[in-house]
Structure formats: C-alpha cells, structure tokens
Amino acid sequence: MPVAGALCHLKILELTDKGDGVGRIDGIPLYVEGALPGEEIEAELTLVKPNYLHGRLQRVLEPSEHRVADFCAHTDCGGCQVRTLAYPAQLEYKHQLVVKALHQQGLQAEVLPVLGMEHPFAWRNKAQFAVRPTGNGPAIGFYRKHSHELVACDDCAVQDPFHETLLARLRQWIASEGVSAYDETQHSGELRHVMTRKGFATGEWMLVLVTRSETLPGEAALLALLADLPLTTVVHNIHPEPGNRVLGATNRVLCGDGVITDRLHDLEFVISPLSFYQVNPRQTDVLYGKALEFAGLTGDETVFDLYCGIGTISLFLAQQAARVVGIELVAEAIADARRNAERNDIHNVEFHIGQAEVVVPELYAAGERADVVVVDPPRKGCDAALLRTLVEMAPQRLVYVSCNPQTLARDLAWLCQHGFALDGVQPVDMFPHTLHVEVVARLRRA
Numbered sequence: 001m002p003v004a005g006a007l008c009h010l011k012i013l014e015l016t017d018k019g020d021g022v023g024r025i026d027g028i029p030l031y032v033e034g035a036l037p038g039e040e041i042e043a044e045l046t047l048v049k050p051n052y053l054h055g056r057l058q059r060v061l062e063p064s065e066h067r068v069a070d071f072c073a074h075t076d077c078g079g080c081q082v083r084t085l086a087y088p089a090q091l092e093y094k095h096q097l098v099v100k101a102l103h104q105q106g107l108q109a110e111v112l113p114v115l116g117m118e119h120p121f122a123w124r125n126k127a128q129f130a131v132r133p134t135g136n137g138p139a140i141g142f143y144r145k146h147s148h149e150l151v152a153c154d155d156c157a158v159q160d161p162f163h164e165t166l167l168a169r170l171r172q173w174i175a176s177e178g179v180s181a182y183d184e185t186q187h188s189g190e191l192r193h194v195m196t197r198k199g200f201a202t203g204e205w206m207l208v209l210v211t212r213s214e215t216l217p218g219e220a221a222l223l224a225l226l227a228d229l230p231l232t233t234v235v236h237n238i239h240p241e242p243g244n245r246v247l248g249a250t251n252r253v254l255c256g257d258g259v260i261t262d263r264l265h266d267l268e269f270v271i272s273p274l275s276f277y278q279v280n281p282r283q284t285d286v287l288y289g290k291a292l293e294f295a296g297l298t299g300d301e302t303v304f305d306l307y308c309g310i311g312t313i314s315l316f317l318a319q320q321a322a323r324v325v326g327i328e329l330v331a332e333a334i335a336d337a338r339r340n341a342e343r344n345d346i347h348n349v350e351f352h353i354g355q356a357e358v359v360v361p362e363l364y365a366a367g368e369r370a371d372v373v374v375v376d377p378p379r380k381g382c383d384a385a386l387l388r389t390l391v392e393m394a395p396q397r398l399v400y401v402s403c404n405p406q407t408l409a410r411d412l413a414w415l416c417q418h419g420f421a422l423d424g425v426q427p428v429d430m431f432p433h434t435l436h437v438e439v440v441a442r443l444r445r446a
C-alpha cells in the first residue's frame, strides 16, 4: 500500500469532470491536479484512502501533445482549471463531458461539436473581487482555491485589462481613507466586495462597492479618485447579513443611473446590479442564436421563456413569435425586462415575477398554453413540479438551455420518458479555460 509523501511515476489516462488528471497505482485511481491525459508524470502522494489516492504534480516527464504554456501569473484562484490544455482540446474535453452525462442517463443523442471562441481571452464582462483584512491592511482579489485567502489578480487574462487601473484607484482610496475590510469570521469591518460589469457593445462600465453598513467610508474622496475613469455608473450596495452571498438587497446610486446598457444583435438591454446577465457576451450571441434556431418559430406561436432574467431571450423570441411570456424569480430582473421590452419597442411580451415551478402550473390551470417553451434554469436544473406541468401542457417544442450537463441530462431523460424526444444537442463554450460548458438541447413532442 502506498504511503503519503511517497513519489510515484504514472501515466495519466483521462481528465475527470473536476479537471484533474487520473491514472492508476496498483489498480487504485490516483488524482493529480494539473496533469493531462497521455502524460507520464511524477506525483507526490498527498492523500491515501483505500479506494483512491490524491497526488501533487511534481514533474511532467513526458508532456501531452496538447499541453500549452500557462498564461496565468497567479495560478491559484482556481478559476481556469484547464488552461494548460490547448483550446481545441478543451473543446473536445467539454464535448466528452456532455456525451458522458447524457450516456449516464441512457440518452444516445448525437452531441454536436462545441462551438468555441476565436480569441478565448478577456471574455468576461463581470468581475467579483473579494476584500479581506490582512496583516498589511485590506487585500482585494479572488479567493485562493479551496480557501478564503485572497490572490491579487488585477491582470487576470479572462477579465478586461481596465481592472488594473480601477483596482489601483480603489487601493488608493482604501489607504487614504482608512477603509476597513470585511472580516467574515467576526462579521466586522466594512468593504466586502467590488463588482464590475461592462457592456461590451456599448463600452459602458458599472462599479458596485458592497459594504456591511449603510455608509460608504470616504465617499467624496472615492468619487473624486474615480472621476476621470470611464465609469457609467457607481453603485453602493448594502449587505448587512453574514454569509458568502456577494450582493445585499439595497442599492444606493452614487453616480450615473444605477444601470448600464449593452447591445446584443439589434436589441438593447438595461442591466441593473442585482440582475443576471450572461458573462460572455460574444458567445451569448452564439448561444441565443442556437436557442432561437432550435425554437423554430414561424410567427404564430405562444412561447414561454422560463428563468428569463432581464428578458434577453424573451425579446429575441418575441421578434419571431405571436406572443412571449417570460417568468423569473428576481423582481429587479423583471423590472429590467419590462424596461427592455419598452426600450426595444416590443409589445407582444409579458413578464411575471415568481418561481417557474409555481407560476407555470398557475398559468396552466388558468388555461394558458405554450406552443414552444424555452427553459434556462440555474445549475440545479428544473424543479419536478415544472417538468410535470410541461409534460401535461405538451408544447410542440422545448428548448433547454443549461449550464450543468448533469442536471440537464437528468431532466432530459425524464422528459424523454414522458412524451418528448431529444433531437438536438449543441454545446457552446461560454467559459473558456474553465470546467464549465453551456448546452442548448431541443426536444419535440413525440
């Protein structure tokens, strides 16, 4: 039996869905972060259990043909787990993640090749930096993997380079005004998070500063320091509760309108701080294009857009359908959605606030029917009560947009056992260098 601390030589056989390389020592799987399939490596054993082992990569003896130079100077935030895998191999890996998830649920549908990016860098339009106390004063950065320590990542390769300037100014403000960092163990101190969002098509920037209490220390000094930066709006968000959630419920607008706008194709969207908006706008175009194609609208249909956020998909659907009903849990997002419909002069759409699994059964009981349904749930997938109602309602087509292949496969398998047939699966790479993959699937009434 191997012991912790021992050095092992092994060949890596595959990449797990957590992005770790896995090989075998005496038949026992050994998981090694950073090791790639096909590689001969040396690893130090860090954990020994009867059925599995963990190791730390010491040396790559024989590199994979798909290994590329590490583009990250920080390496510790845990964000870009597969960045040393060449981009085409990342897309192949994500394709396999989707194929495996579907197979595990007994689904045999063909999975189309993953639609990737031409230039998979600086793709994020949103950043969330934590602020925590250190011996040298407040630190701003991303959490180190598996910990609540911070890594300074001002020049993150998947974020916009503007953060280097912005964070330098914020550190200046923190130092000159003696702003304290939030201490999550004591629930004391002030500044908790810094969030930014950019409209890629408009160039508009939103800055949100999250504090524990209602006053923002050194507010006037802060606004003076930021005055020459291209910020469209600055918002103070108040988050008095303990816990990991980034944003609190209350916003105070410090400058601008408290929102930014962005454009996707021919439509404009207003986005407020608490609303969801896809983080990779270039690929959002690709994703929504596929969702729309899969919806196969002729202009006569009533369409439900469930989990609709600020109404982005709803408004694209509305241009090709008779009527669209959008449903979303977050009230601020629905307020944005209604503004967005007005702004784009689209009037065949209505929005409801609430849980899809509550509102859809109510609408169905009241006699509403959809010809086509689009769902885009969070990672946990659709609630069973919603799926049951969709099966009863039996729309002609159902388009499922998912950020989690496991829950997607679970829900698709159930729908296929209850009167639907799966006839299209298109993954889209919304999150280059990470383990995440977005999928659009099409079901038709069997």
Ligand code: SAH
Residues within 6 Å of the ligand: 276, 277, 278, 306, 307, 308, 309, 310, 312, 313, 327, 328, 329, 330, 333, 354, 355, 356, 357, 376, 377, 378
């Ligand atoms: N389709 C939108 C949003 C997708 S993200 C877009 O492309 O931008 C998922 C959305 O579901 C989020 O806006 C979240 O607030 C919302 N949500 C989460 N649980 C929900 C539920 N049970 N019912 C309705 N909406 C929900």
